[in-house]
Amino acid sequence: MVHIRDLDPSASPLDYYGFELRRRREEAGLRQGQLGSIIFCTGSLVGQIETARKVPTRDFSERVDAALGTDGLFSRLVGLVLRSQLPNWFQPYAEMEAKAAYISTYQAQLVYGLLQTEQYARAVLGVRSVDGLDAKVAARMERQRILDRETPPLMWVVLSEAVLHQGVGGREVMRNQLAHLLGLRGREWVKVQILPFETGAHAGLMGSFTVLRFEDDPDLVYTEDFVQGHMTANPAAIREGSLRYDHLQAAALSVEDSAALIARVLEERYGHQPGPDGRMLA
Incomplete structure (x- = not known):
C-alpha cells in the first residue's frame, strides 16, 4: 500500500488528477487494489498516481473513466x-x-517531434538522463494527438538528409522511424521532403526552425538553442523565416523523390525493404 498523503489539488495538474482519482475511487467504495484489478494494473500504480508520484497515461485514464463512470473526466x-x-x-x-x-x-538533425515514433522519441529524450523519461515520452506522444483531429493542421516538413543517417536509438528504431515517415504518404495533410546532401550551402545552415500559421492570429516563428526555445511574432522574423523556408522547400527533393530516398536509405543503411504502404516486409 502506497503511503497516503494529502494533496493540494491547486498545486499542479498532476496533483489535481491524483486528488480527483482518490476522491472518485473512494466514492465508488473501491480500494486501490480493487480498482487496479478492474483496470488491469496494480494497486500500487493506482496509489502512486493518487499521490502524484507517477504520471498517468491516456490508456490508464480511459480505463478509469470506464471503471468509475466519470464521463471522460480523467481522459480530459x-x-x-x-x-x-x-x-x-x-x-x-x-x-x-x-x-x-x-x-x-x-x-x-532530428525528425520533427510530431512525426517521431515512441521509441525514437524515447532515444532522443533520454540522451542526457532517464529520470522521468516515461512522462516525457508520454507528453511528446500526447502532442501528436492533434494529427488525429477531424481537421488536423496542414504540415509541410523538410528534413535534412542527415536526419536519415543519424542513427538515433539504433538500427531497429531507425527502421521503424523511416518506415513511419513512408507510411505518412497516405495522409493528404502532411508532406515530407528531404533536403539532399548534394544541395551544398542552403538557407537552413543556421539551424532548425518552424513557422506556425493560424486562421485568426499572427504567424509565429519558433527556434531553439541548446538551452531553450524562442517564439516570436515579429514581422521581420516572420518574413525572414518564410523566405528561408521557401528556399529550402524549393531546394529539397519532391515529395515522391524524397520518399524514394527514404526507402533507399532504409534498405541500404538499416537493412529492410519497406512495402508500398511503409510497413516492413518480412
Missing part, C-alpha cells in the same frame, strides 16, 4: 497533466502548435 484531465510535463519554456509553443492551421518546419 490527462491532456493537461501530460502537457505540464513538458519543459516550462516549451509549453507556450506546444499550446500554439496545437492551435495552428499550418505548420511548416525545417529540421537539420
Whole structure:
C-alpha cells in the first residue's frame, strides 16, 4: 500500500488528477487494489498516481473513466497533466502548435517531434538522463494527438538528409522511424521532403526552425538553442523565416523523390525493404 498523503489539488495538474482519482475511487467504495484489478494494473500504480508520484497515461485514464463512470473526466484531465510535463519554456509553443492551421518546419538533425515514433522519441529524450523519461515520452506522444483531429493542421516538413543517417536509438528504431515517415504518404495533410546532401550551402545552415500559421492570429516563428526555445511574432522574423523556408522547400527533393530516398536509405543503411504502404516486409 502506497503511503497516503494529502494533496493540494491547486498545486499542479498532476496533483489535481491524483486528488480527483482518490476522491472518485473512494466514492465508488473501491480500494486501490480493487480498482487496479478492474483496470488491469496494480494497486500500487493506482496509489502512486493518487499521490502524484507517477504520471498517468491516456490508456490508464480511459480505463478509469470506464471503471468509475466519470464521463471522460480523467481522459480530459490527462491532456493537461501530460502537457505540464513538458519543459516550462516549451509549453507556450506546444499550446500554439496545437492551435495552428499550418505548420511548416525545417529540421537539420532530428525528425520533427510530431512525426517521431515512441521509441525514437524515447532515444532522443533520454540522451542526457532517464529520470522521468516515461512522462516525457508520454507528453511528446500526447502532442501528436492533434494529427488525429477531424481537421488536423496542414504540415509541410523538410528534413535534412542527415536526419536519415543519424542513427538515433539504433538500427531497429531507425527502421521503424523511416518506415513511419513512408507510411505518412497516405495522409493528404502532411508532406515530407528531404533536403539532399548534394544541395551544398542552403538557407537552413543556421539551424532548425518552424513557422506556425493560424486562421485568426499572427504567424509565429519558433527556434531553439541548446538551452531553450524562442517564439516570436515579429514581422521581420516572420518574413525572414518564410523566405528561408521557401528556399529550402524549393531546394529539397519532391515529395515522391524524397520518399524514394527514404526507402533507399532504409534498405541500404538499416537493412529492410519497406512495402508500398511503409510497413516492413518480412
